[in-house]
Amino acid sequence: MAPPTRPSTAPTPPAPSLRTGRMIALTGAVVGVVYGYDTGSISGALVFLSEDFGLSAGQAGFVNSILVLGNILGALIAGRLTDALGRKPTMVLVAAAYAVFSALSALSPTVLVLDVVRFLLGVTIGISIVAAPLFIAESTPARLRGAAVAGYQVACVAGITLTYFVNWGLSGGGHWRIMLGLAAIPSALVVVPLLRLPDSPRWYLLKGRTEDARRVMASTDPDVDPDAESAAIQRELRAERTGRGGSLGQMVRRPFLRATVFVLGMGFFCQITGINAVTYYSPQIFETLGFHGNGQNFLLPAVVELISLLATVAALFVVDRLGRRVVLLSGIGTMLVMLVVLTVLFGTRTLSGAGIWAGFAAIALFTAAFNFGFGSLIWVYASEAFPARLRSLGASVMLTANLVANFMVAQFFPSVLEGLGATWAFGGFAALVLVALVFMVRMAPETRGRQLEEIRAYWMNGGRWPDTLPDGTTEGGLAPGTGTALGPGVATSREHPPT
Template identity: 85%
Template structure:
């Protein structure tokens, strides 16, 4: 394979371009979080204005999730065809338009239509944004950078609850829904100035551009050598139809597909968005009364979750993905058992109320520490370049299908069966999720994206227990050991470790 004919400029020690990519992705994450959480407060007031019952209120939430599913299904092919950056620009513009139209909706039918289109936008963004970040970030920082997207999402949800609390006295649901249009419009400007990800350029055969961009986004490696090595990996993946769903359900990637579908489904079916969408109703069931109080308490819960998510950002590249993920899921299980006991023993007064509040806060924090932070990391890591965007779409489609079930049916379950059965059922699902993730989740800390391919090809084991960055791991070293892959290009040798 020919090496790039034009040498890129020397690496920038400032990581300026990479940091700008992470920052713009974070703004999109804040908007996603805000649009996801804003309905929790707005629903209380728009249900009264439009005369909605529990089922119709659930549909206002679930229609967004139906749009999410469609968006996630098309996101992979869209981001492969247009590029990661153009897709992000389209997402930001659509967020601005549909957030504004949500605020102006004259009837619930119009609101449902606009929220469906907003949901499609969200579905595209939750595939494209983590992908853009992961493909533009050095391997030693990738986990934290992608987990930072979850920090942004939680920050957006937290902001939502404080806005809802501030606007609850007047019932200003239109303002609650429309505010996201402002940052969405503003982030388009820096997005337009960014390059696409180096790996997308390589997918399109634009090797010189990939090396030039990699010089500014990943100063840890020799960009010429790294680009050539990744290009060799892409050539090795060409068997069959590149990027097709058929390849994902055949060996060696069948195991990876089972893993990402299972992770996506369990991430949502275990109940996090029951709290996000219906927290005022849950707190009222728990024994708290008054709209102001029931809007403030979710804000406090999300602040605690934000701290947990930031903690995940700092440890995910140090102690590893599996430890963070499994400890988060285990804590979720414990808190759901506590909630089921509190509701089951009717301890809804005095200390029981605050124990329940603490369990909800810890449940949400544990989710964001484990599932919430790691789903974006694994979605962007699990597959090789030609399947990566499609794999992320499949994972997040499974996630959103489960989200739809929770959004649509949780209000009815809470009303008809009671909180004990609702949270007890979630506890059983979390137990199943814990067993599944303990069996299936790989430890990808410090591995290059191309290296992870070898894990699945070796039946869910690192070949010969190869250490991170080794060629035996199925890829190349963090220093870009392209010569050992047969490209004939010298590399810079050992790279700094965190």
């Protein structure tokens, strides 16, 4: 008779679960809500703080645009910051800074203090729009990644929508300090769950902390073998260390020059096509259409953003089913149609009745289409376009291009609207959207279902997915759909549909 076996005293590894990945996506979404709220809150507050501080039109415009200048600086430093501190510590820093600067905005005694605080808040926002999608993308399983990162955009739109309804509710008393300060509450609360989360496995491997990376993958992703996945990421990191890995110089040389052109173009086109003209200056646009009265001007933007929120939620459900390109291109195409409609309507010069409401519907559908396509996918592509060593820097470059275009629209749209008229303003946006559509048809890859390391092979192969060998290896040494490196394969027989 065999002796009885003694129970093992070794610790049992945690069972793989999607729970932590979902928690990371949820906390990132809360940060997204705060970002959206802070971005949109000034649209209502500016009406009343201009009266309190006696601001000229130029000073009022600077209060709006200085946030974007801070965004640009934040996006420029975000890549290096997230690599140095870690994805999670950067998120904790962002949440704490949101709380502090939102509260200080509400307490500002002069417009100079308000400008300084809003610049610092802008820097925080710029860091967050790089760090949050990066943290989410690197910490969630491939099967959830598209929806999780797109969920960040849902949260951002929800924050803007909340802003407009809060502004409408507080507009009767002119409570601009409350409008600006409310974001401090959720910002402070989200710090606690952030502190309890691990950092991303890819950041741990970037810093040589292999056991930490394996531990996190073993507990969070039931779809991968932690040892094989760690080995794949480490191979990819070693490959990227030829020359100065993670540098701007590497981004503008082959094989990643094409990826850099893509992310710069997407970041720029995302904003230059006019979405923030509607976000920042919707009261003037609705007045040009024929809507009058402060109540309408506060309420109608809220309705537009509510519709956009529904469109963003729709993108959340289909981005991992239909694919990135279908969602992106259908959104851009709808934007083009709505801008043509607006150009024609404004060109008639005399709108009334059905024409006014047709214009409102076109603005609502334009905004919804942006959030369904560009708005949702920019976060996904920003986190997917580059290999691990270049990923945070690539996201930073994309978002910097995005914010430069944002600043141009914020600064010059009122002058174009007043000097050339709405017909030329929206006709110009339509022409830019057409250029953006052609660019995206040519450049945007389909990355649905692919591991982050696997996407590297697409750029290494000149913007085409490598063929595969019968044994499943690719030119980049990755098993399709798994991200697992299997050795130095060569191109073979199965080709991904051309993009």
